[in-house]
Amino acid sequence: VTDRENMPYTDADTILDKYTIPKGTIILATLNSVLHDESMWETPHSFNPQHFLDQEGKFRKREAFLPFSAGKRVCIGEQLARMELFLFFTSLLQRFSFSAPPGEQPTLEFTLGAMRSPKPYRLCAVAR
């Protein structure tokens, strides 16, 4: 770590449950474990928009959906990011139908450091 001042680290020896965390330890939340929690999600390891719909197809808020983290270090750009994602995706989906090219499978995720991303993939966008 080169820029320690901007990292979230313990400023005192800390005991948390059965763990002793020494002063100066960098703490990063692993949201992966929350977003794939088998006790919270019906299909924790698959992309499943149904997770967010109730039986009548209406939006359902989920307590375990924490892509922007929580608490003191919650993402400060969450509202901007949500607004941008809404505007980009609604504009795109109003204008195009998206599908995988014939015979090609959608991409699988891969992990890059702390990030999970899709592998590069091809997509057909057909004007509506």
Ligand code: HEM
């Ligand atoms: C989909 C988009 C985004 C996601 C998923 C995301 C996710 C996150 C997460 C998980 C953290 C907490 C990291 C930690 O554990 O310390 C974080 C922090 C932060 N994010 Fe975002 N972010 C997004 C977009 C943005 C945007 C658009 C901005 C600014 C324009 C932004 C600015 C920040 C800043 C400044 C922090 C540090 C907050 C602090 O430690 O006080 N993020 N983000």
